[in-house]
Amino acid sequence: MPVNASDSPYLRTVFVVSDGTGITAETFGHSVLAQFEDARFRHIRLPFIDSLEKAADAAARIDQTCLTDGHRPIVFSTLVNPEINQRVRQANALFLDLFSTFVEPIEQELGVKSSHSIGRSHTVSNAAKYQGRIEAINFSLSHDDGQFVKTLGQADVILVGVSRCGKTPTSLYLAMQYGVKAANVPLIPDDFERDALPSSLLPYRSKLFGLTIQPERLAEVRNERRPDSRYASLEQCRYEVAEAEKLMRREGIRWLSTTTKSIEEISTTVLQKIGLEGRFY
Amino acid sequence: MPVNASDSPYLRTVFVVSDGTGITAETFGHSVLAQFEDARFRHIRLPFIDSLEKAADAAARIDQTCLTDGHRPIVFSTLVNPEINQRVRQANALFLDLFSTFVEPIEQELGVKSSHSIGRSHTVSNAAKYQGRIEAINFSLSHDDGQFVKTLGQADVILVGVSRCGKTPTSLYLAMQYGVKAANVPLIPDDFERDALPSSLLPYRSKLFGLTIQPERLAEVRNERRPDSRYASLEQCRYEVAEAEKLMRREGIRWLSTTTKSIEEISTTVLQKIGLEGRFY
Secondary structure, rough: OOOOOOOOOEEEEEEOOOOOOOOOHHHHHHHHHHHOOOOOEEEEEEEOOOOHHHHHHHHHHHHHHHHHOOOEEEEEEOOOHHHHHHHHHOOOEEEEEHHHHHHHHHHHOOOOOOOOOOOOOOOOOHHHHHHHHHHHHHHHOHHHHHOOOOHHHHOEEEEOOOOOOOOOHHHHHHHHHHHHOOEEEOOOHHHHOOOOOOHHEEEEEEEEEEOOHHHHHHHHHHHHOOOOOOOOOHHHHHHHHHHHHHHHHHOOOOEOOOOOOOOOHHHHHHHHHOOOOOOOO | OOOOOOOOOOOEEEEEEEOOOOHHHHHHHHHHHOOHHHHHHEEEEEOOOOOHHHHHHHHHHHHHHHHHOOOEEEEEEOOOOOOHHHHHHHHOOEEHHHHHHHHHHHHHHHHOOOOOOOOOOOOOOOOOHHHHHHHHHHHHHOOOHHHOOHHHHHHHHHEEEEEOOOOHHHHHHHHHHHOOOOEEEEHHHHHHHOOOOOOOHHHHHHEEEEEEEHHHHHHHHHHHHOOOOOOEEEHHHHHHHHHHHHHHHHHHHOOEOOOOHHHHHHHHHHHHHHOOEEEEE
């Protein structure tokens, strides 16, 4: 049954078909489809499609979904092998070929052919780089929340800010995505009473980056962890945020507010401001 | 100066230009360029290009790089705003427009126009989903290495395996990328002597997934942490891995070897095997 483009767009199945994990294509597909705010999509990832048998299974599943849905599915593909790719393309779907669409103009530009090797983006093929990411994750974990100050000097960046302002998830994201060794050290009421940075931070001023947050949001976050505590009270949150910002301003520490930002946005800004962009690709 | 496609491909600058973080485009660009094994690329990400002024700065930087390199750069763009996009396109570069290339065929397929809204992929616009990721990160951190067994029942998946086989980075990746609450519990010599799973795991059999590793690789990893210890000896690693695999086989726990796999590949397989695919998109 031919599918009419004017059919209701309100439920489409989206397949991500890859010879590797398909994670890159999946994230990319989500970004593109986020441009269609009124449509609803059901996402199915078909990873590790690296043989003609698996390609035939994938095509059958896409065809079956087309019949069940009454609409042809949207397929984001990163299949590199031409035969496997051709086999999946036999299915009835809107087929969007993420790799070959861009590989061809780049081949022309560079005057060389691509290697058509499969599933390269999330393998450990670049062992040193992968090992660097794992080491960074271990570093960020062991240097979370002011632990292991003796080895703080090995950090690429040290995030500072009041408890629960977003330091830990940002540190882990920087490590996992970029292999950045990100430590984090809390600014606590003791520091505000002394009106000074924790002494462990003083040798590493150039690596410091501050995070702050609206007191109202901080109170919400802290209340989830310790309901109705003094720690979570709006009054305490207001005090700590104001003191932390005063301290960071006086010490010349760059900082940003995390209130409405995702860990990806915070991490991007940290890398830009601290001059680490380019070192970690 | 026109650039000849037959020029040496061995050093090209790649810009990722985005109105958001550009992380999705950057990861995608890396995947595509990994198909060109002999070429070397220098990557520069230009995030948050959300005004005509910033677009003009980006175009100037691309033009300057073209002059310095003697080759026109490759530009991966996810700029959604047509005017900003047009401004950057005035630069001398191979311009690859990741979004509009695919948005147009999807518009035709669905019979609707896209919303052209910017930077949607890494914002907190889907607050509930974003909050779920942050909660999952906190859960995975607090349930790392067998901690907090009382709340293990809230886990979506519980990874088991010998010390240093890859449980922690995989748990964190599952939480960060998919919002999966991933706990992990080590299998230790005590368990092998009793020849039984830790009792804390018994109520949650259906959530268990095992990781294993080649003893030789395990000895390397452990030696980095505790050089020349009994813990890191090949003999001890061989004993623990053999016992852990025996235990998992007898208990019917699904497992995979992490030896040559990335955390993305391990996570993809865990989600497939444990039937969580589709719940976390």
